[in-house]
Amino acid sequence: MILNIDPGIVDWSRAQFALTAIYHWLFVPLTLGLSFLVAIMETIYVKTGDPEWKRITKFWMTLFGINFAIGVATGIILEFEFGTNWSNYSWFVGDIFGAPLAIEGIMAFFLESTFIAIMFFGWNKVSKKFHLASSWLTAIGANLSALWILVANSWMQYPVGMKFNPDTARNEMHNFWDVLFSPVAVHKFLHTISSGYVTAAIFILGISAWFLLKKREILLARKSILVAAIFGLIMSLFLAITGDGSAYTIAQKQPMKLAAMEGLYKGQTSKGLVLVGIPNPRKKAGDGQKDFAIKIEVPGLLSMLGYHNVDAFVPGVEDILAGNFKPEYQNVPSAEKEKAFPVSEKIERGKLAIAAFGDYKYAKKAGDKVAAVRADSTMKANFAYFGYGYLKAPEEDVPNVALIFYSFRTMVIFGFYFILLFIVVLYFHSRNLITGKRWLQYVMLWTIPLVYLAEQAGWIVAEIGRQPWVIQDLLPTRAAVSMIETTSVQITFWLFAAIFTALLIAELMIMTRQIKLGPKDGGTK
Amino acid sequence: MFESLSLFSLQQYWWMIISLLGAILVFLMFVQGGQTLIFQLGKTETEKKILVNSLGRKWEFTFTTLVTFGGAFFASFPLFYSTSFGGAYWVWIAILFCFIIQAVSYEFRSKPNNFLGQKTYDIFLFINGALGTILIGAAVSTFFTGSQFSIHKENLATLANPVISQWQGPAHGLEAVLNWRNVGLGLSIFFLARILGTLYFMNTVEEKNILGRAKKQLFINAVPFLVFFLAYVFALILSSGFAADPASGVVSMESFKYLHNLLAMPVVLILFLAGVVLVLWGIILPLWKFEKSASKSIWFAGTGTILTVFSVFLLAGFNNTAYYPSTYDLQSSLTIRNSSSSHYTLTAMSYVSLLVPFVLAYIWYSWWSMNRKKIDTIEMEGDDHAY
Numbered sequence: 088m089i090l091n092i093d094p095g096i097v098d099w100s101r102a103q104f105a106l107t108a109i110y111h112w113l114f115v116p117l118t119l120g121l122s123f124l125v126a127i128m129e130t131i132y133v134k135t136g137d138p139e140w141k142r143i144t145k146f147w148m149t150l151f152g153i154n155f156a157i158g159v160a161t162g163i164i165l166e167f168e169f170g171t172n173w174s175n176y177s178w179f180v181g182d183i184f185g186a187p188l189a190i191e192g193i194m195a196f197f198l199e200s201t202f203i204a205i206m207f208f209g210w211n212k213v214s215k216k217f218h219l220a221s222s223w224l225t226a227i228g229a230n231l232s233a234l235w236i237l238v239a240n241s242w243m244q245y246p247v248g249m250k251f252n253p254d255t256a257r258n259e260m261h262n263f264w265d266v267l268f269s270p271v272a273v274h275k276f277l278h279t280i281s282s283g284y285v286t287a288a289i290f291i292l293g294i295s296a297w298f299l300l301k302k303r304e305i306l307l308a309r310k311s312i313l314v315a316a317i318f319g320l321i322m323s324l325f326l327a328i329t330g331d332g333s334a335y336t337i338a339q340k341q342p343m344k345l346a347a348m349e350g351l352y353k354g355q356t357s358k359g360l361v362l363v364g365i366p367n368p369r370k371k372a373g374d375g376q377k378d379f380a381i382k383i384e385v386p387g388l389l390s391m392l393g394y395h396n397v398d399a400f401v402p403g404v405e406d407i408l409a410g411n412f413k414p415e416y417q418n419v420p421s422a423e424k425e426k427a428f429p430v431s432e433k434i435e436r437g438k439l440a441i442a443a444f445g446d447y448k449y450a451k452k453a454g455d456k457v458a459a460v461r462a463d464s465t466m467k468a469n470f471a472y473f474g475y476g477y478l479k480a481p482e483e484d485v486p487n488v489a490l491i492f493y494s495f496r497t498m499v500i501f502g503f504y505f506i507l508l509f510i511v512v513l514y515f516h517s518r519n520l521i522t523g524k525r526w527l528q529y530v531m532l533w534t535i536p537l538v539y540l541a542e543q544a545g546w547i548v549a550e551i552g553r554q555p556w557v558i559q560d561l562l563p564t565r566a567a568v569s570m571i572e573t574t575s576v577q578i579t580f581w582l583f584a585a586i587f588t589a590l591l592i593a594e595l596m597i598m599t600r601q602i603k604l605g606p607k608d609g610g611t612k
Numbered sequence: 613m614f615e616s617l618s619l620f621s622l623q624q625y626w627w628m629i630i631s632l633l634g635a636i637l638v639f640l641m642f643v644q645g646g647q648t649l650i651f652q653l654g655k656t657e658t659e660k661k662i663l664v665n666s667l668g669r670k671w672e673f674t675f676t677t678l679v680t681f682g683g684a685f686f687a688s689f690p691l692f693y694s695t696s697f698g699g700a701y702w703v704w705i706a707i708l709f710c711f712i713i714q715a716v717s718y719e720f721r722s723k724p725n726n727f728l729g730q731k732t733y734d735i736f737l738f739i740n741g742a743l744g745t746i747l748i749g750a751a752v753s754t755f756f757t758g759s760q761f762s763i764h765k766e767n768l769a770t771l772a773n774p775v776i777s778q779w780q781g782p783a784h785g786l787e788a789v790l791n792w793r794n795v796g797l798g799l800s801i802f803f804l805a806r807i808l809g810t811l812y813f814m815n816t817v818e819e820k821n822i823l824g825r826a827k828k829q830l831f832i833n834a835v836p837f838l839v840f841f842l843a844y845v846f847a848l849i850l851s852s853g854f855a856a857d858p859a860s861g862v863v864s865m866e867s868f869k870y871l872h873n874l875l876a877m878p879v880v881l882i883l884f885l886a887g888v889v890l891v892l893w894g895i896i897l898p899l900w901k902f903e904k905s906a907s908k909s910i911w912f913a914g915t916g917t918i919l920t921v922f923s924v925f926l927l928a929g930f931n932n933t934a935y936y937p938s939t940y941d942l943q944s945s946l947t948i949r950n951s952s953s954s955h956y957t958l959t960a961m962s963y964v965s966l967l968v969p970f971v972l973a974y975i976w977y978s979w980w981s982m983n984r985k986k987i988d989t990i991e992m993e994g995d996d997h998a999y
Binding site: 091155161166170189194197209252255438442445449477571572589593596601 | 669670672673675676678679680681682683684686687688690691693694695696697698699701702704705708709711712713714715716718719720723724725726727728765766768769770771772773774775776777778779784953954956957960961964965967968971974975978981982984985994995997
């Protein structure tokens with residue numbers, strides 16, 4: 088007997104994945120960036136032989152180690168949650184999605200875990216150069232790991248390089264390179280790692296500023312600020328460039344996500360970019376209400392950024408739902424080249440594809456080859472909309488517009504603020520004024536929470552913006568879930584919430600104590 | 613190179629890689645076994661610190677191997693991943709919890725202001741060592757004893773519930789620990805990990821008091837290990853198994869299936885026997901000639917562990933056997949033929965697998981670089997990053 092999926096299990100499974108991913112994403116960006124910054128500092132030590140640089144390197148390395156451990160702890164669950172909580176997903180796309188996870192383990196995790204031991208314990212056991220190489224290899228390992236998981240994530244946003252096989256009831260990889268080098272994957276990887284580099288640079292700026300405020304470790308603080316600010320400025324500019332690239336790919340591949348990012352319900356040609364605004368929280372697609380209480384926008388900029396054409400039409404939520412736009416800029420199935428389909432029609436086509444899949448399986452079992460070929464042909468003609476068949480109404484295709492709108496602005500506004508901060512810091516540092524500017528030291532210190540806020544906001548834009556899809560257009564979240572009792576996931580949700588919160592508190596307490604102790608005692612006593 | 617191989621050859625190749633990763637994982641569980649011995653072998657704070665730091669330089673290998681084992685299983689046999697993880701929910705979640713608490717414990721335990729206190733982190737390490745090994749052993753044992761699940765790929769066409777793999781027992785995996793054979797393998801792995809832990813300490817630690825206690829613990833743990841392991845092996849070769857017809861894929865019960873597998877695959881039999889002999893030799897050697905041989909015994913017992921576990925995995929998956937059998941619906945059982953990734957994906961992954969020797973080489977080199985000098989009290993006092 089087949090029971091219906093309890094909607095509660097989908098919500099709780101999503102909540103659990105979001106919770107564990109949010110916790111993991113608190114620690115990963117710092118690991119990505121700090122690993123390189125530590126390696127750069129150690130390189131300066133090896134090049135100059137100045138013991139102060141060794142002391143500086145070891146101090147930041149201690150903080151890196153504390154952060155790394157909790158990143159590992161929160162990371163293991165994510166890989167296995169694809170199986171425990173999203174079992175249907177694991178089979179439907181496991182042929183493609185599993186490969187990056189395995190490569191991540193073989194190529195990245197072993198590199199990281201092997202050389203991190205030398206990085207921490209090998210100071211007196213291996214040569215200076217081997218130790219330095221270990222620090223760089225740890226950083227490369229951490230960033231390679233980001234590459235593979237982001238390739239996997241990008242494929243969820245933009246599934247390419249595969250075909251559906253009705254015999255195995257899953258999507259199968261047909262071109263590995265399409266998966267690896269999809270434009271979404273390239274932009275997502277570069278944008279995400281550069282955000283990690285900026286996070287680490289601001290972390291170093293903030294803590295160094297604290298030392299300056301306390302009038303302690305002035306030399307360490309000044310040297311660290313210089314390295315972090317140069318690194319941070321280069322990476323924050325790169326972050327802006329890759330952010331632009333990401334937005335461009337979203338416009339082509341996920342127009343609904345772009346519409347949500349802009350709070351755009353009715354599309355326009357020469358559409359302006361909303362700089363700041365307050366979206367109407369009660370607004371629903373097609374209800375005729377105003378979409379914004381107030382907004383300030385730059386004319387034509389959204390068309391320019393999204394389609395590299397100032398006159399381009401940017402479809403809004405209502406246009407996408409109704410199919411009221413010419414998809415000349417969007418990468419769409421060939422059937423939609425002339426005119427976009429309304430979502431209601433996509434739902435009908437999706438149901439046709441799913442029913443044809445069922446007919447195919449039945450015909451194969453019965454040995455009816457003619458019926459199987461007919462069903463296969465119907466399924467192929469409509470497969471681009473397979474996932475829509477699981478939706479109950481077109482409105483389900485719309486993600487949480489207000490949340491995505493605010494998250495996007497949080498990420499972008501802070502991103503530009505970080506560029507400005509790095510420039511100001513470098514200016515005062517170059518004039519030897521950094522130690523006297525207490526206001527700037529406070530600004531640097533209090534920018535630390537802001538960079539974490541920007542990181543989380545970026546994650547929300549990427550992942551909540553993808554809803555209702557777990558695989559864009561092919562599998563909605565609700566059809567991806569494991570068939571377990573809702574109470575089981577409720578229990579594990581609270582267990583994870585409790586253990587990760589406890590570990591976060593421990594991490595913050597240890598980290599702040601280590602910072603207060605400073606590098607004099609090696610950062611460990 | 614790999615493109616020309618048949619799908620079945622690739623499936624076999626990947627089952628061997630999974631088996632090898634599983635085997636290396638069990639060997640590396642000396643870390644878990646060692647964690648359960650910290651309180652018994654270390655009587656002073658310095659001794660405990662030596663033991664923790666000796667393990668603390670290797671724990672990430674075990675952790676990474678577990679994660680890679682999971683990732684490789686996902687990539688090569690995704691139907692196992694979706695069926696077992698999504699079905700035996702509680703047993704896998706319990707295992708994951710054991711590893712979450714381990715990951716922070718080394719780094720946090722001796723740091724000041726660590727919120728939960730050093731004792732809590734040491735207890736975390738003990739839980740990881742004890743429960744983690746027993747549960748992983750019990751989960752792997754279901755490869756021979758079976759689980760209750762059904763798989764219907766046509767469910768995808770059911771809009772209200774398209775889930776393909778569905779668990780049919782209310783305990784969602786916890787029922788595995790109610791089967792004495794599963795518990796038997798779990799306890800075998802637990803005591804084996806403790807044996808390997810004592811041998812690892814003999815290899816890396818330079819403190820007489822610790823080594824004396826390790827020798828005693830080696831004997832104490834060898835006895836229950838042999839009892840549980842031999843009982844498990846005898847039960848296994850006498851039990852019925854899950855045979856899969858290679859032409860039709862139909863799964864049926866076959867008396868003495870695993871004994872038949874051993875006899876049908878003499879290479880596996882030889883690997884298994886050689887592995888058992890090497891483990892026993894690794895145990896006997898330090899008890900017999902401690903001064904001369906204790907330090908290198910880990911390599912005998914470790915190699916033996918890898919060979920034994922590798923052959924046990926081959927026993928589960930090769931010779932037309934369902935490696936993840938369903939006792940609820942025999943025809944839902946997973947074989948390496950019906951649960952693998954496509955030819956293309958296995959081929960692409962096979963090229964990636966060529967990196968494995970390179971990975972093993974740098975692991976060996978770094979291990980050698982770090983272990984040239986044994987850990988002692990002096991090193992602990994001078995190391996500013998000691999756990």
